[in-house]
Amino acid sequence: MIRTLLRVLGHEYAVPMRRTVVLMVLTAVAEGLLYALLVPLLRALLGGTPADARPWLIAFAVAVAGYALLRYRSDLAGMRVGTTMLRGMYHRLGRHLARLPIAWFTGARVGEVSSMAGRGLLAAMGVAAHLMAPFVAACVTPLTIVVVITVVDWRLGLTALVAAPLVVAVHVVTARSAAAADTAHAGRADEAAARVVEFVQAQPVLRAGGRDGFEPLDRALREVERASRRRTLSVLPGAVGLAVTVQFVFTAVLALGVALAVGGGPHRTGAAAAGSDGLVTAAELLVILVLAARAADPLLSLSDIGGKLRAARGEWDRLDRLLRTAPLPEPANPVRPARHDLEFDAVTSRDGDRIVLDGVSLTVPQGRRLAVVGPSGAGKSTLLRLQARFADVDGGAIRVGGADVRDMDPADLTARIAIVFQDVYLFDATIEENVRLGRPTATDEEVRAAATAARLDEVVDRLPDGWLTIVGEGGTLLSGGERQRVSIARALLKDAPIVLLDEVTSALDPDNEAAVHAGIDRLMSGRTVIMVAHRMRTVRRADRVVFLDGGRITEQGTPDELLRLGGRYAAFSGE
Structure with missing residues (x-):
């Protein structure tokens, strides 16, 4: 004992x-x-x-x-x-x-x-x-x-x-x-x-x-x-x-x-x-x-x-x-890449016996935007989670600036990536405290600037307690659009060079969608971006699109090229 x-x-x-x-x-x-x-x-x-x-x-x-x-x-x-x-x-x-x-x-x-x-x-x-x-x-x-x-x-x-x-x-x-x-x-x-x-x-x-x-x-x-x-x-x-x-x-x-x-x-x-x-x-x-x-x-x-x-x-x-329980392995001599271009090299990922991603290869040059489109269950969200190293690949490699993410210090990799998910989780604290999670050392002016860029200031101004408003466990006291604005403000405050977006506007009303899109535009500016999306308004912001189906890339090109191709992407975007 x-x-x-x-x-x-x-x-x-x-x-x-x-x-x-x-x-x-x-x-x-x-x-x-x-x-x-x-x-x-x-x-x-x-x-x-x-x-x-x-x-x-x-x-x-x-x-x-x-x-x-x-x-x-x-x-x-x-x-x-x-x-x-x-x-x-x-x-x-x-x-x-x-x-x-x-x-x-x-x-x-x-x-x-x-x-x-x-x-x-x-x-x-x-x-x-x-x-x-x-x-x-x-x-x-x-x-x-x-x-x-x-x-x-x-x-x-x-x-x-x-x-x-x-x-x-x-x-x-x-x-x-x-x-x-x-x-x-x-x-x-x-x-x-x-x-x-x-x-x-x-x-x-x-x-x-x-x-x-x-x-x-x-x-x-x-x-x-x-x-x-x-x-x-x-x-x-x-x-x-x-x-x-x-x-x-x-x-x-x-x-x-x-x-x-x-x-x-x-x-x-x-x-x-x-x-x-x-x-x-x-x-x-x-x-x-x-x-x-x-x-x-x-x-x-x-x-x-x-x-x-x-x-x-x-x-x-x-x-x-x-x-x-074995955690994700950490390298003895971490690599610190100088660039922020992204590469998926023959990436394979499994969930039990099911293959989620099957030999996916793609690149995202630094400062460019990639949209990932496809039906539900195609592996789109898995792609983002592997890029953030929420799990390790079962085959192939994912690189940032030429360095395998498994060779990078986890804290360094996390510091380089800002993530905005469709389902936003907020802590049972004030709006300001939730925004500051992006960068706890930020000044009040930087927090307010990030909030303004995400149009969160509009939400704060109409709440009785303003920045001191408690959002509830998971952010339940705010609407979905308001939670997304907090999440985008948090990502803007972090000021990371890589941005991952996972269908952030799929369940928003038109007013909130317009506000969130404005915040996303500011968030993506000058950064390397991978966005999972299905709305044409979001996809049009991408420099390149890949269509994922069954864990494989079936089409890729610019949004206009894929529309002219008249394939799966064109049919999917017209639904």
């Missing part, structure tokens, strides 16, 4: 975690040794001169104070390590997700990541703050107490030691029986999370259909309920078995201790008689019973702690699998 956690944490957090675990072990040992002082203390109290117990009582009080200080340091270290790791793991997870191919983010995985970023990371990283110290104490303190009992009487110590293999056996059996149930529950929970997201996103469709329910979500929630019931039932035998085992061993120690004490007769009350005939004194028996009770308490808590640790380990395993 510890090895899995340390592997997930990485070297940066593994070292402080090891130090914290060592401190927790020392604290647990100190607690067990603290009870050893009860042996001479009770012997003195029950002996002929109870006043002799005073030095031992003072020593016990000092030891308790020392243990309290050590426990405080241990718990504080656990809390600090836990909160530091949680913050660090959020950053690490975010950086890793940002490097994964966009194609990795399926609906099911979005639900998994959402679940993991919420309760998953809290459970996994909360181990150091809340579970590790009780778990270490439940394992180490009873063993230390057994050593103390063995020093007092080896027979009672060996009897108490019988609990160790029995407890381990119960814990192992319970963990095995619960592992499958935990995995099933985690999978059902992820599915339910994905369905919740789907339910929220599908509200317009559901309401248009007059439906207030969503059967896939209901089904997923029923599966979560069944999985939760199975998980609870899977750990019940272990919890009962652990309680029975601990109570059985405690009873055995009690019975043996009473037998050894009673065998000595009522005269065996002094410490001097201890061990003279193989029997124990009343004081020793009392101490052993106190020690045995103190050892039993943490052992009984192992069932609850073990369940929480198994749940946390499940999250560690899921986090470990996610962090082991």
